Amino acid sequence: MKSIVILISGRGSNLQALLEASLPCRIAAVISNRADAGGLAIAEAHGIATQIVAHRDHPDRDSFDAALASAIDEHQPDLVVLAGFMRILTPGFVERYQGQLINIHPSLLPAYGGLHTHARALQDGVKIHGCSIHFVTGDLDHGPIIIQAAVPVLMDDTPATLAARVLREEHRIFPQAIRWFCDGALSLTADGRVQLSRIEQPGTALINPSLD
Numbered sequence: 001m002k003s004i005v006i007l008i009s010g011r012g013s014n015l016q017a018l019l020e021a022s023l024p025c026r027i028a029a030v031i032s033n034r035a036d037a038g039g040l041a042i043a044e045a046h047g048i049a050t051q052i053v054a055h056r057d058h059p060d061r062d063s064f065d066a067a068l069a070s071a072i073d074e075h076q077p078d079l080v081v082l083a084g085f086m087r088i089l090t091p092g093f094v095e096r097y098q099g100q101l102i103n104i105h106p107s108l109l110p111a112y113g114g115l116h117t118h119a120r121a122l123q124d125g126v127k128i129h130g131c132s133i134h135f136v137t138g139d140l141d142h143g144p145i146i147i148q149a150a151v152p153v154l155m156d157d158t159p160a161t162l163a164a165r166v167l168r169e170e171h172r173i174f175p176q177a178i179r180w181f182c183d184g185a186l187s188l189t190a191d192g193r194v195q196l197s198r199i200e201q202p203g204t205a206l207i208n209p210s211l212d
């Protein structure tokens with residue numbers, strides 16, 4: 001059975017979705033860069049070992065990433081999962097876990113990398129927004145996309161209501177991507193493409209506003 005390490009920085013609702021998904025893997029540890037991350041209590045309640053590698057204890061990104069890598073490597077995981085981990089990782093770190101590092105991002109990449117994705121989508125007046133799971137590369141919030149979920153943007157949405165609609169889908173697609181990886185159905189090829197041994201494709205379009 002494969003094993004994974006999950007990195008968090010905050011509330012941990014995606015972590016919770018992963019812990020409740022009965023994934024076909026061993027969750028070796030949850031590591032946070034913040035001691036006050038709400039997700040730590042969620043991990044502990046599920047009997048998962050937690051560890052804090054505080055970015056504030058390190059003078060620069062390189063030394064933080066080195067400490068983080070050595071904490072991860074103690075568990076020899078097959079996959080490192082960024083579940084709301086809010087630190088920019090150095091190219092060396094990303095390279096070390098090439099094909100073994102997966103992130104969730106609250107937008108339909110490659111649109112809206114970075115922060116405040118929901119407010120920016122509302123500002124632009126897009127009618128469809130969503131979330132993406134992708135392999136991490138040196139390109140912040142980009143990288144080969146594994147699965148995306150699209151949601152409609154409603155006329156009276158605020159960043160909070162839109163975020164909640166997207167978050168519900170995050171909690172569905174994130175466990176799916178990790179299940180594929182742990183089942184051996186998903187990998188990153190040497191030339192940086194997603195390989196997924198799954199042929200079902202949807203035949204429906206999401207149109208917003210809907211047609212008359």
Ligand code: GRF
Pocket residue numbers: 010011012013014015039083084085104105106167170
């Ligand atoms: C999620 O929206 C995730 O997409 C983003 O940060 C948020 C983390 O939420 N990267 P949570 O800690 O999983 O509740």
